[in-house]
Structure formats: structure tokens, C-alpha cells
Amino acid sequence: MFQPVLKGVHRAYMVSLRGRWRQFQRAANKPRKAQEARLRSLLSVRRDTAFAREHQLDGVDSFAAFQDRVPIRNYQDMAPWIERIANGEKRVLTRAPVRLMERSRGAAGEVKLVPYTDALFSEFAAATGPWLRELSVGCPELMGTRSYWGMTPLPHKRERTPGGIPIGMNDDREYFSPLARFALRRPRAVRSRVRRVADPSAWRQQTIKELLDCGDLGMISVWHPTFLIAIMEELAQNLEAILNEIKPARRAAILSSLDEAGDLVGEAVWPRLRLLSCYGEGPSAELIPNLRAWFPKAHIQPKGLIATEGIVSFPLWGGTGNVLAVTSHFLEFQDLEAPNARPCLADELRLGGTYSPIITTAGGLTRYHLEDAVRCVGFHGSTPCIEFLGRLDMTANLAGEKLSEAVVRRAIEIAHWETNIEPRFVLCTPVNSPKARYRLFLERKGSEGDLTNFQFCLERQLQESDGYRSARKHGLLAELELIEVKGGWDTFQRVRRREGLAVPDRQDQAYLDLHPIWEHAFQKGQSTTRAEINSDL
Known part of the structure; x- marks a missing residue:
């Protein structure tokens, strides 16, 4: 693609974002006023809905009245309302029609469906627009480069709910405005049709091939660092074979850069790469040194707190933490040091305080508890900036698997029943290096039984969880490792x-x-893994 065309597309789009940035800056200086406006708007989209009638929202005229009328909810509380939408009922949570349902996974591996309206997409765009504007100013080298936005394989046939609502987005660019999607489509590094490759191995190989063919790649945006680490590990293992699959001129350029660099690093493969956007706070922070080893020169920018249900914060170039997205949803925060107190509003967070976000969105979720923990680390204008600490529930998330303590406990119990190996002490921990995986420390009663079978049963049972199975299938997690220990407790x-x-x-x-x-x-005693264990168990 000609560089003048790419630069022209970038420049025109960034100019269009000035208004979004100025609007956010005004809101950041007066977050209480911005949040008052968001709540009024969100109550308006709920007027004449089943949810509004049940909670008598028509008379709400203050933050306190809203909090008094609607209790804090989790997904299980919202599920009956969402099921009515999925079955085709109108005006359940919002007056606007639901455009699609997006999947999310719960801590126990259950699939959750989140309703998306056009207004909810606009709320995401109210945060992603200022973020992209900040990138263009803070990293002007991105001008004229192409980018990769994370995508995973789609089912052969687009799924729908019983009421006919589509399930799933095409890729991460759906979170941006229509103009942004057009602008980002022009300089993409990997064609969107690659997502139609159903086989995970073939999809991964095609993604790597198209990324390698992109000599002017400037930015990679994915959710989990493990995706990029897995790509670089695969390149290290099969570099010659993979390079033989790409265009000869590009192959020669990569080999020349690798000779000059003296090592396989991302910047030798993609000389114009400047930015990696991925999760980098909470448990993901432990993966960043491994990612940095593969990409020693690129700027690694941790994403803000973005969930399928909504966006709480987004990063600012060179800033501390991630600024609250006060022009997107109505935000409340449960003070984790005073959990029984009335939740704080966005402008009431104190420096150093720890909180858990509660969001009300244009998609219909109302006072929805995300069950994440965050800390206030600074301010942009008068708006707090936060860092993600982790989940309130005991959930590990190396590569999107969201593995809960309950799932691990159940898998261990089943492995015990099937192998007759009785644990005296057991502890499962996520491991980030040299490859993301889970490690089980086991002390058993007696010495009978085959630990290899115990590990096999445990791995098989963990793959009953959709998230874990998907991460294994796509090469983002290695198989579980079992290590026998002494004196565990x-x-x-x-x-x-x-x-x-x-x-x-x-x-x-x-x-x-x-x-x-x-x-x-x-x-430590015996260490057990089985190379033949795979995602087809």
C-alpha cells in the first residue's frame, strides 16, 4: 500500500478526533458534571422498558435516588432480563433494539451473553477516540504504518439467539466509531477474512504469515501478552519454514535485519514497530518482562480496564495509570476498605484507595458489579486514574481462560476419584515463564498410583472449561505441569x-x-507433564 495513502488516511482520521479529545478534556476537568449528564442520558434510554417499570425509574432525579431504587447486580441477577432479550422480547432493558450479543466467560467457565446496542458502541467510542488521539500525538511515528487488531477464529456459521439476535463481533475494531473502523480498515496488517479460518492451527499460521508479510507494521493491539509471546516462540522454533511461506523480497529483508540485530527480536522482523497494546496490570504484569525480551525497543502500553460489559478506563500516553472513562458509562465504585458504605462516585475516589467498579451502560446493564479490584494512582485534571489489581474472586487469567479456584478444586477432586491418588497437600499456581501454563504442587498420601495419570485426568478436566480449552487449542497455554513435593503444608x-x-x-x-x-x-520430587496431551482430549 502506498505510504502517501496510509498517511492521508491517518491524518484525516486524527483530525476528526480533535472534537472527541476536547470533549473528554472538558469532562475530565469537571467529572461530576459529566457523570450527571451520563446518568440522565442512561435513564432516558431506559424509559418505557420493563426494567424501568419494575424499578420505578421515571421519578429518579439524583444519584442517591438511583442507588436507592436499583440494587447492585451481578450477571446472575441480570441473566433473566438478558434471556428475555435473547428470546426476542423488545424494550426489556433499553428502548433501542439490541444489535448483537457478545460472549463473555464467567469465573466458573460459564458463557455469558452481553447485549450491545448502537448507543453502547458509541460509549466505547467515547473512550477509544481520545485514546487514539493521544497515540497520534505521543507516538507520531505511527503515521503511515499499518496495525494489527486482535481477532480469533469465527464459527463457520454466524450464531444467533433463539430470538434471532446475532452473537459475536467481527474483531476488536467494532469498539470504535464507524469512521474509526473505516480508517483502521485501510491500514490493517491482517485481512479480516483470516478470521474465517476455523482450524486454530491453520488460523495461527495464516496470521503469522500475514504479519510477517507486513513490513510497515507499526502497532499491535491484542488482549493478552501471551498471544505475542506465543507468536515469537513459534517464529524461534520454525523460522526457516515460516519464512519460506512469505514473499521473497520480504523474506530477504527479514533475514538481513536478523543478521544485523544478531538475535530474533520483534524490531528486527518489523523495523517500524513502535507500540504494543495489551493487558499489563494485575496478574498480566508478570508477563511483561517476557514480552519485553522479545520486543526490547517497542513501547508497551497496558490497556485500561476494558470488559465485555463495558469500559472503565483507558491509557494516556506517558501518564500514570488509566484515566476513568467519564464520558462513556455512569461509574460507581465500591470502597473495598468500607464495603458496606454507599458506593463512591467517579470524582470521589481518593489517592491510594482501592475500589471495585459498578457500571451502568447504554446496553442495559444497570448498577452492574464487575467484581474487579482497582487502585487510584493519580489524576488527569480532576478525574481519577486507576490501575487494575485483579479479580475480587479467585480467578487466574494468563490468556483469557479465566480459571477459577472452584474449577481447579473440582478438577482435582475428579482426578482423585479416577486415580485413587489422595492429595495430602495441593496448590495450583499460574506460571508465566518460559511458557504460560499452570503448575500443580502435589503431596500425596502414600506412594501408590501413577502421577502421570493424575496429571492427565486433571488436564482433561480443566479443558472442560471453554476458556482453558480455547487457550490450549490456540497455543497460548502449555499443558499443566505436576510437581510432587514434600512438606507441602x-x-x-x-x-x-x-x-x-x-x-x-x-x-x-x-x-x-x-x-x-x-x-x-x-x-521438589517428580515432575510430570505429558507432551501428547492436547486440546483434543
């Missing part, structure tokens, strides 16, 4: 005390622990 207590962590009663010990402190803690 005594070591567990000693290490937690040393780290200043509470020690639970033995019967209350969680089987999943997210703290990165266990790799060298235990006296």
Missing part, C-alpha cells in the same frame, strides 16, 4: 508468613494461589 504456611500474607486454616486453604512466590518454595 508446612512450606505453604512458612512462605505466606514470610511474605506477610494471612495463613488460612488448613481446611480453608484455596487450591489456586495467584501470588508469584511458589516456584522455588517447595522441596
Whole structure:
């Protein structure tokens, strides 16, 4: 693609974002006023709906009245309303029609459907527009380059709910405005039709091939760092074979750059690469050093707090933390140090305080508790900036799998029943290096039984969870590793005390622990993995 065309598309689009940026800047200086306007608008889109009638929202004229009329909800509370929408009922949560349903996974592996209206897409665009404007100013080298926006394979046939509503988006660009999608479509590095490749291995190979063919790649935006790490690991293992699949001129250019760099690093493959956008806070922060080793020169920008249900914050170039998206949804925050108090409004967060977001969106979710933990780390204007700390529930998320303690516990129980190996102590931890995977430390009663079978049963059971199975299938997670240990419970207590962590009663010990402190803690015996275990179990 000719560089003048790319630069022209970029320049025209960035000029169009000036208004969005100025609007956000005004709101950031007066977040209470901005949030008042958002709540009025969101109550308006709910007028004459089944939800508004049940909660008597017509008379709401203040934040306090809204909080008093509508209790805080989780997905299970919203599910009956969403099921009515999925079955074709109109005006359930919003007056506007639902354009599509998007899948999200719960901590226990269950599939959740989130309704999307045009107004909800506009709310996302109210945050992504200022973010892209900031990128154009902070990183002008992106001008005239192409970008890759994360995508995963689509089903052969577009799925629909019983009421005929489509399920699923095409790719991450759906979160942007129509003009943004047009602008981003022109300089894309990987064709959207690659998402129609159903086989995960073939999809991954085609994605890598098209990325390698893109010599002017400037930006990569994906959700999880594990995706990029897996791509670079595959290049390292099969570089010659993969390079033989791309255009000869591009192959020669890459080989020349690799000779000059003396090592396989991302900037040698893509000399114009300047920005990696991915999760980088909370548990994902541990993956960033591994990602940095593959991309030593590119700027790694952690994404804000973005969920399928809504957007809470987005990053600013060179800023501390991620600024609250006060022009998107109506935001409330449960103070985790005073959980029984009335939730705070966006402008009431205090520096250093820890909170859990509650969102009300144009898609119909009302006072919806995201069950994430965040900390206020600064301010942009008068609007708080936050960092993501992790989930309130015990959930690990290395590559989008959202593996809960309950799922791990159930898998261990089933492995015990099937193999007759009785655990005396067990602890499962996420591991980021050298490859993302889960590691199970096991001390058993007696010495009978085959640990290889225990590990096989455990891996098979974990793959009953859609998120874990998908991450394994797409090469983002390696198989679970089982390590036999001695003195497990005594070591567990000693290490937690040393780290200043509470020690639970033995019967209350969680089987999943997210703290990165266990790799060298235990006296290790046999280590068990099975190379033949794969996602076809």
C-alpha cells in the first residue's frame, strides 16, 4: 500500500478526533458534571422498558435516588432480563433494539451473553477516540504504518439467539466509531477474512504469515501478552519454514535485519514497530518482562480496564495509570476498605484507595458489579486514574481462560476419584515463564498410583472449561505441569508468613494461589507433564 495513502488516511482520521479529545478534556476537568449528564442520558434510554417499570425509574432525579431504587447486580441477577432479550422480547432493558450479543466467560467457565446496542458502541467510542488521539500525538511515528487488531477464529456459521439476535463481533475494531473502523480498515496488517479460518492451527499460521508479510507494521493491539509471546516462540522454533511461506523480497529483508540485530527480536522482523497494546496490570504484569525480551525497543502500553460489559478506563500516553472513562458509562465504585458504605462516585475516589467498579451502560446493564479490584494512582485534571489489581474472586487469567479456584478444586477432586491418588497437600499456581501454563504442587498420601495419570485426568478436566480449552487449542497455554513435593503444608504456611500474607486454616486453604512466590518454595520430587496431551482430549 502506498505510504502517501496510509498517511492521508491517518491524518484525516486524527483530525476528526480533535472534537472527541476536547470533549473528554472538558469532562475530565469537571467529572461530576459529566457523570450527571451520563446518568440522565442512561435513564432516558431506559424509559418505557420493563426494567424501568419494575424499578420505578421515571421519578429518579439524583444519584442517591438511583442507588436507592436499583440494587447492585451481578450477571446472575441480570441473566433473566438478558434471556428475555435473547428470546426476542423488545424494550426489556433499553428502548433501542439490541444489535448483537457478545460472549463473555464467567469465573466458573460459564458463557455469558452481553447485549450491545448502537448507543453502547458509541460509549466505547467515547473512550477509544481520545485514546487514539493521544497515540497520534505521543507516538507520531505511527503515521503511515499499518496495525494489527486482535481477532480469533469465527464459527463457520454466524450464531444467533433463539430470538434471532446475532452473537459475536467481527474483531476488536467494532469498539470504535464507524469512521474509526473505516480508517483502521485501510491500514490493517491482517485481512479480516483470516478470521474465517476455523482450524486454530491453520488460523495461527495464516496470521503469522500475514504479519510477517507486513513490513510497515507499526502497532499491535491484542488482549493478552501471551498471544505475542506465543507468536515469537513459534517464529524461534520454525523460522526457516515460516519464512519460506512469505514473499521473497520480504523474506530477504527479514533475514538481513536478523543478521544485523544478531538475535530474533520483534524490531528486527518489523523495523517500524513502535507500540504494543495489551493487558499489563494485575496478574498480566508478570508477563511483561517476557514480552519485553522479545520486543526490547517497542513501547508497551497496558490497556485500561476494558470488559465485555463495558469500559472503565483507558491509557494516556506517558501518564500514570488509566484515566476513568467519564464520558462513556455512569461509574460507581465500591470502597473495598468500607464495603458496606454507599458506593463512591467517579470524582470521589481518593489517592491510594482501592475500589471495585459498578457500571451502568447504554446496553442495559444497570448498577452492574464487575467484581474487579482497582487502585487510584493519580489524576488527569480532576478525574481519577486507576490501575487494575485483579479479580475480587479467585480467578487466574494468563490468556483469557479465566480459571477459577472452584474449577481447579473440582478438577482435582475428579482426578482423585479416577486415580485413587489422595492429595495430602495441593496448590495450583499460574506460571508465566518460559511458557504460560499452570503448575500443580502435589503431596500425596502414600506412594501408590501413577502421577502421570493424575496429571492427565486433571488436564482433561480443566479443558472442560471453554476458556482453558480455547487457550490450549490456540497455543497460548502449555499443558499443566505436576510437581510432587514434600512438606507441602508446612512450606505453604512458612512462605505466606514470610511474605506477610494471612495463613488460612488448613481446611480453608484455596487450591489456586495467584501470588508469584511458589516456584522455588517447595522441596521438589517428580515432575510430570505429558507432551501428547492436547486440546483434543
